[in-house]
Amino acid sequence: MRGTTVGALRGIGKTLVAIVGVLLTCAGATGLAFAYFLDSPAVLALRDGVVAILQRALPLVSHNLMPGHVIGWLTAAPWRFLLAPAGIVTLGVALLPGGGGFSVAAGDDGDPRSAGKATREDKRGQKKGRAEAARIAKKGNPAEAAELCIAIGLLDDAARYFLAAEMYERAAEIRHDQNRFVESAELYAKAGKPDSAGAIYAQQEKWDLSAEAYVVAGNLSVAAEMFEKAGNDRRAAQCYRKCDFPRYAAKAYIRCEEWLLAAECLEQVILEEGRGAQGDAQKHTEHMKLVRMAGNLYERGGRMDRALDVLAKHGAYLPAAELAEKSGKLERAAELYLEGRDPARAAKAFEAVGQGERAARILADLHRDRGNPEEAARQFERAGEWMEAGDLYRSVERFDKAAECYERFGDAALAAEMFALAGNRERAAANYERSGRYSEAAEMFALAGDSAREADLLDKAGENLRAGRLHLEAGRVEEAIGALQKVGADHAEFASAAALLGRIFRDRKQYPLAIAKLREAVSQGEVDRSNLEACFCLATVYEANGDWREAVDLYEKVLAVDYTYEDTADRLERARAQLAAQAAAPAPAAPSTTSGRYLIRGTLGRGGMGIVYKADDTVLDRTVALKVLPESLKESPQALKNFLREAKSAAQLNHPNIVTVYDAGEQDGVYYIAMEYVDGNTLKDIIKRRGKIAPRGIVHVASQMCEALAYAHEKKIVHRDVKTANTMWTKDRKAKIMDFGLAKMIEEVRNHTTVVSGTPFYMSPEQAIGKHVDERSDLYSLGVSVFEMATGTLPFTEGNLPYHHVHTPPPSARELEPELPEALAAMIDRCLRKDPAERYQSAREILAELRAAPL
Template structure:
């Protein structure tokens, strides 16, 4: 019985314990089921859009799918809301007193343009959220569109093209075919390049997408559009598809190397290959872009060269300074007309010649002269000192410097003359007696005893007690004799510089040789009869054997002497003595154009127009008087420091032709001769226009049109190259004019120099008041 009771008690205990456990579990379950919390779903999207959403929460994951656009009306209309599904939600919706657990949240809706109601996007998002007891849990969902609609409107001269392909550079989606002239792309916010190809060309426009609202970009393929290249259909599809190398190859095969290099330059820049991009920009003629890249690469010297070719001399100078090349920096500063900086550079480099030239161009003639003399440039110093005007405050000092210089150079008569000029501007009695004694000595050494005696007499009146005055006067009186003269015929082709040589029946004094060429030697000379300094060209002795050439020379020179125009070198006289021909003309200060071109390199289009306009003015004046130059070229054009251009050697080309025909004594490669001139036929003013065309071509590109082979053959049979092929930055109007001037048929060239000048005038910013074409009255 005891055992039975024990078993019964144990069973009762177990039953009691089980009941207690059940009660505890029920209590726990009841407590859990009573735990509640709130869930707030917050949606983020652009404020500029209007949004309508349906938000649903589920206890279990369901295979909710993105709804179809056809159900937009359902979303916008809304439905019956429930504890687990809310409709017409805008930004935020709360779900209240939810049992604490994990929920699956699904958001579906539409984003609209608030102005038009157009549905722009169908956002769909899913996430999970854990609801906590007596807590409000926030569930954030960002439904901002990844892209915005951009409408690309395509036109070709105002008309929609039949077919086109469109792409946004850098986006995975390939080109889109367009037939209506309009297509919508979806692009992320930011800046994008829209590329459109149609037919034989591609245009590209950059668009900044700053809003999720629809925007539009117009792309014009015709006139005035941002055309990348044209006339190359094989390059269109590769370029739009982003295969830049393939497009560049197609352009190169088509002869458009410049466009090909530009594509490759941009491609390499995008890839961070700066050096390669710079090389391609330079090959394309984009010198400014190439210069900036070389500056980034610290290739400062080459960057300076490229900035110069891009007509940015200030940047060029800065690059040369960084590169440690003050001479080239100075030249660039001169081109920018910053003469102070140029002078500082030349002073640093010790380049006296350039230093003097910069001072002269700045207008400091006396300072330039003094600098030239201090740096052993006597010829240059003399020329500059002679330009100091009597009303200049430095005139007296200039006279004394010239006196010293002429005396060192053993030009005693010129030294005496300048010392006399000093006395003329000095108040009476203001000059020391030693200068009078010096003047007398200079006259004596020059062989002018009479003038020396006159000066000593003046000295006696001023200072009778001057040492040895009487003795010296007596010596001069005893030594009085006739002056010694040397006729021109005694001077051979290689005659050196004599102290003072008289020519042509004592009218001209040869002071110094200043140049020589195939036609003879040019001297600085003094016309004793008229008291002026001139240039005297003594022609080659070989002309003596050609009577016809002598006759032509005298006739042509006298005709040239009748020309009086600011753009033509004035001829004063032409004659012969003992078979030696000479011609005197105005003495110019500056340099021939071919030397300027050699020193500076090719010129900018505006400079070429400025020079060409002046040449046309001179040619038109001569042509109206029946005079043809026959040899227009850079070597026969002289440029003064103030940019005045003068045409030299009118008529001498005809003499050279006569000698060449008879004995081939005077030669030279006829790079500048018109086709009809190379055949030996009659020519007219249009031959000069051909020579002008070659000259302008050379100024623009740095070389003549046909530098290799037989230029006579090329001038008659080979089409001239377009200057833009050698120098892409040449102005289009200038290039077209040059090609017309180089026409092989004279009738195809411009009708006159005046017509050429009229077309050059708009390109010449330095001549705002002289736009009219030159005529005989100019």
């Protein structure tokens, strides 16, 4: 029975020994592979597997034991060299027949007494061996002495001799076999085997000594674990950081309250793991947790700037914003609140730093997104975003507010539409005008009852006829004339505009102008219902102007179309009577050829104000030019009085380039003006006969004309009818302007005569529409005269001449005459400006330029 039990126990022992041998062999082989072949992919894969197994298994053994501890122990000397051989030997022992069992210590024959005898013999042998070892060591061979001691079992002596031989590793192995582990570790360290020392210290739970040994070995991750076990978190953190385990370093720094160093390590983790967190919600949550922790650590360490930067940089915008606000960096906080999609707090922060417009813009977007358009519009208005505000106000039908916003934005057209919808016609009209939509502006002013502004806007819109009628209805005659004269001859409303102008000029007793406009209205067509009113009006003007033949002809045509039209029949009867009386009247009287002061010698010409005779002044014995004025002058006493006054003023002009007026008065029942007789021709006759004048000749003539005009203007006398036909060129090469002052007299008396004063070819724009004229009007007429001398023609020769002078740009003199010097062309162009303020302001200005002109 006893033998059976012993056999069973021996079998179990052999199995256990075999298992231990296999484990030791595998552990040793793994340690060698990790130590020398870690670059191999297969070994790396093996290491990952071992780590995974250890991570699962070690917590079952101890929570303080980590995979790094085990791997560090396997790779440390001497274990990486001892484990595999030990495993093989153990496995061999288990497999030997009879091996692996347990026996009682005895001699070969099993007798205890024999064993005691052997022990006494061993002691005697050890004594002899110790003496021999001492002798060998004394000879200088301590290592040989140590080996001898090992052979005879004197381990302490062997260790001492190895130390004497500085063979510390062998000494360490002996101490380890003696279970004197701390001494063994110290000797391994002294032998330059810090890994082995560290592993032994760790087995003995000398954590701080183990850690320091692993530091010397460069195995910092295991050193860090040892420092942690020793409670030295600062050294643990330093080691973790050096071996690039920033997450473990951060935890260790936190335990020792090194907040800034912990934050730096966490920031490194954030940078390394940040990319992997993208697209994975769980990882992203963990990542943001680390970011917030880093920020908190920097804040606890007093580095608010670093805390703010790390939070903002890695997307923790709201914590960053709160920290910035806490630090007084309100503008940065506002921007971060925006990034964090908290517009309400962003707006509050912007308000706090005085950026009200920015805050309002943010709130506007917020309210718009929340479906509150009116509040959004109000905030956009605060922000100066007028177009957005206007659009939102319009969407809720707050047209008045929308209009205000559009107006401030500068979109006058939209503002006008909104003001119109809001019922504010005046501001609607003003904005329509600003946007160039003059017809709509006029309509608004009409609804507002402002006819003057309505007419002005219609005029701008090109609806000149409607504008003229409105001005006329309101009694604004000058404005009506200006508007109506803008209707061009090719316009469909030209006839109506001309007819209306004709009636205006008729009512103002400006009969020559009325006749010209009404003729344009009637044209050459037959009288019919379409032009009946214009024909009747023209006939009344002929009647008022004393043109009885023309009046009779038109009245008859009007009656032929409508026999009951107005009082045409009565007017026709009166006109026929006047025509008959005129036919029976004697011819106009002329001064005597045989008596009186002035004796007629011949006729020099006929002009707009009568006949010019060559006469002898019997009192002063000289030849004069005697201009006899028409009989109708007597019909206007006031005009006659003014005529005599102006004639006397003109007589005071004494200049070599002005035809002198000698006398004015009455002889033989007729009124006359006696003037200097000039032997020469008018410039008009010279141009007709010879064509254009050379540039030097123009400068010579125009300079003298400027001298004359400058002299007269300084005497406060305006000619009003400067033209080539009124300028004489004498045989001694002098220019002389005649009829100074007569144009004004003609203007005053022509409504009482049948004579039309001059032609409109030379009239200034202001003269053409009957406005006040000054010396600049003479300079315009001078420009026309110089144009005629330079080109042989006039700027405007056909069509509605007053309209052209007022509105149509004159042709370029150089286009007609390319050889004309630039200086002369520029002088002509400036004289012909429509606005008197843009012309030369005096004749002397022109004279200075002519004298300096390079020819």
